[in-house]
Amino acid sequence: MKILVCISNVPDTTAKISFANNDTSFNAAGVQFIINPFDEWYALVRALELKETLGGTVTIIHVGAADSDATIRKGLALGADDAVRIDFEPNDSFAAAEQIAAYAKDKGFDLIMAGKETINYNGAMVGGMLAELLNLPFVSMATKLDMNGTTATIEHDIDGGTEVVECPLPLILSASKGMAEARIPNMRGIMAARTKPLTVVPAAASDKLTTVMAYKLTAGRTDCKFVDAATPEKLIELLHTEAKAL
Amino acid sequence: MSVIIYTEISKGKIKKSSLEAVNYGSRIAAQLNTTAVALIAGDTDAIADLGKAGAKKVLKLKNDKLANLDSQYLTAAIEQAAAAEGASVIIFSHDFTGKAIAPRLAARLKAGMVAGAIDNPVISGDSFTVKKNVFSGKATAEYKINSAKKVISLLPSSFPVVLTDNTAETADFAVNLDNVNSLIKVKEVKQDTSELNLADAEIVVSAGRGLKGPENWGMIEDLAKTLGAATACSRPVSDMNWRSHHEHVGQTGLAIRPNLYFAIGISGAIQHLAGVNGSKTIVVINSDKEAPFFKSADYGIVGDAFEVVPKLIQAVKNFKAGHN
Numbered sequence A: 001m002k003i004l005v006c007i008s009n010v011p012d013t014t015a016k017i018s019f020a021n022n023d024t025s026f027n028a029a030g031v032q033f034i035i036n037p038f039d040e041w042y043a044l045v046r047a048l049e050l051k052e053t054l055g056g057t058v059t060i061i062h063v064g065a066a067d068s069d070a071t072i073r074k075g076l077a078l079g080a081d082d083a084v085r086i087d088f089e090p091n092d093s094f095a096a097a098e099q100i101a102a103y104a105k106d107k108g109f110d111l112i113m114a115g116k117e118t119i120n121y122n123g124a125m126v127g128g129m130l131a132e133l134l135n136l137p138f139v140s141m142a143t144k145l146d147m148n149g150t151t152a153t154i155e156h157d158i159d160g161g162t163e164v165v166e167c168p169l170p171l172i173l174s175a176s177k178g179m180a181e182a183r184i185p186n187m188r189g190i191m192a193a194r195t196k197p198l199t200v201v202p203a204a205a206s207d208k209l210t211t212v213m214a215y216k217l218t219a220g221r222t223d224c225k226f227v228d229a230a231t232p233e234k235l236i237e238l239l240h241t242e243a244k245a246l
Numbered sequence B: 001m002s003v004i005i006y007t008e009i010s011k012g013k014i015k016k017s018s019l020e021a022v023n024y025g026s027r028i029a030a031q032l033n034t035t036a037v038a039l040i041a042g043d044t045d046a047i048a049d050l051g052k053a054g055a056k057k058v059l060k061l062k063n064d065k066l067a068n069l070d071s072q073y074l075t076a077a078i079e080q081a082a083a084a085e086g087a088s089v090i091i092f093s094h095d096f097t098g099k100a101i102a103p104r105l106a107a108r109l110k111a112g113m114v115a116g117a118i119d120n121p122v123i124s125g126d127s128f129t130v131k132k133n134v135f136s137g138k139a140t141a142e143y144k145i146n147s148a149k150k151v152i153s154l155l156p157s158s159f160p161v162v163l164t165d166n167t168a169e170t171a172d173f174a175v176n177l178d179n180v181n182s183l184i185k186v187k188e189v190k191q192d193t194s195e196l197n198l199a200d201a202e203i204v205v206s207a208g209r210g211l212k213g214p215e216n217w218g219m220i221e222d223l224a225k226t227l228g229a230a231t232a233c234s235r236p237v238s239d240m241n242w243r244s245h246h247e248h249v250g251q252t253g254l255a256i257r258p259n260l261y262f263a264i265g266i267s268g269a270i271q272h273l274a275g276v277n278g279s280k281t282i283v284v285i286n287s288d289k290e291a292p293f294f295k296s297a298d299y300g301i302v303g304d305a306f307e308v309v310p311k312l313i314q315a316v317k318n319f320k321a322g323h324n
Ligand SMILES: Cc1cc2nc3c(=O)[nH]c(=O)nc-3n(C[C@H](O)[C@H](O)[C@H](O)COP(=O)(O)OP(=O)(O)OC[C@H]3O[C@@H](n4cnc5c(N)ncnc54)[C@H](O)[C@@H]3O)c2cc1C
Pocket: A013, A037, B207, B208, B209, B210, B211, B233, B234, B235, B236, B237, B248, B249, B250, B251, B252, B253, B264, B265, B266, B267, B268, B269, B270, B271, B272, B275, B285, B286, B287, B288, B291, B303, B304, B305, B306
């Protein structure tokens, strides 16, 4: 089975967020970057598990500049066979999807996995857009994936519950919690990653359908009002009269 | 010209997130001096609610293949309706359905898309500027949509639903799916049996590792039941299988924005906050007065959950008895 996993490069989950250039771009100075958790924990690890049991290859793909290479190497350290970086800084999810589609269209991948969404721009769009651009079936928010020959059985979240679907390969899915357990790369993996192929591919044509005009930090909460533990009825009263939440 | 809003039925009624989307789309239609057209597949007695929410026209999508959430069939259906109505703006809710179909439709139409809008677009000429949350709620961004066609999905619970006595003209819309062959077969649908859906709940009672073990969740469920609330949990709690992973909220779980969020025995790690900081009012109960969550709370009680929660349940019961 030939699997492609889309990974994005995002600020560490605890990173302090700030903006530059008159609040029109993210300020990456001093920020540690990681593989987007949905891509790593859920998509990549499940892809590696499938490869270990069924054979095949796992390729990771990233659309971005050379400063993402350390993040890509981490994916190789976890066990991916090779990596592709498309040398292009996408300004939105569609721009990323277009680049991935242009690369993947004639490579014969059986399964393409994206994360549910990136934790920086929170799009939740690339998987579905990619499916359209490649004219493939798409299963969103997958929480479980099993293979039976060339047919995938996937459990995924829908409004008000979950659904189990079957679909022959090739297909595209977006991965959510439940697909796999997070792994930590070992020393051997880290050493091996240094020599695994990371191919840099020039960008294809791109449409600029959206532009970010400005970013703004969300205002925090004002002071917390404390209620004595012995009198929780005071809390209920405040929630009713002051917060109007009850 | 018109604005199309894709809507859905849940448990016999129009979904709340769909009504929010119709309100949103009808405000855009009013600004553009055009008609808000709601699309719906399936039948409900509550169809008039789409008109009350602002739709001038309702198209009932007719094709048996539209019974399940299939991105290929639904994309084709909405594309056909949008073409028939000459719509260049298409609105979804940013719920699971919206996430499954809106991106596919946007890519097909080469429409610029903003997912998870939190405010009305600022419209100037043919250009929309739409605000959304980024960095898991730590910031917002204003996206300008450059294309003529536009797809926007509205973050649920961004606006309260407003119903008026407006009525909509209703018509059937035959969808032709002869040339669309989806290979996805639905084997089973497991409906969430709990009455309250976490994503839609107005009040959420959430608990963390401070509860010590799954056997202690009885009081959390009691509190939730007394308040008419849904239950949620922190990530370690679902990782240890104390609770179902559907209850996991935060950056890597579900992002929720209820009116009222109770966090009990949860420390308030930044990844947890990322999924709940959109809540209107936050109450934190924690035995450690230094717990970081208090810095992101509106109300706090420093105390042992095992003592505070039973008293709180009683207080809610007394309150409910006095306000009926
Ligand atoms: C990449 C990444 C993504 C993550 N995503 C998420 C996510 O989506 N959601 C999430 O929740 N976490 C997430 N985490 C984990 C997060 O960092 C924290 O570890 C987690 O939220 C802590 O859970 P907790 O508050 O339940 O437990 P703890 O941190 O152990 O806190 C327990 C709290 O209970 C209090 N307590 C103890 N006893 C009592 C008592 N008797 N009464 C009252 N209070 C008591 C303690 O004072 C403490 O504050 C993520 C971490 C990483 C690295």
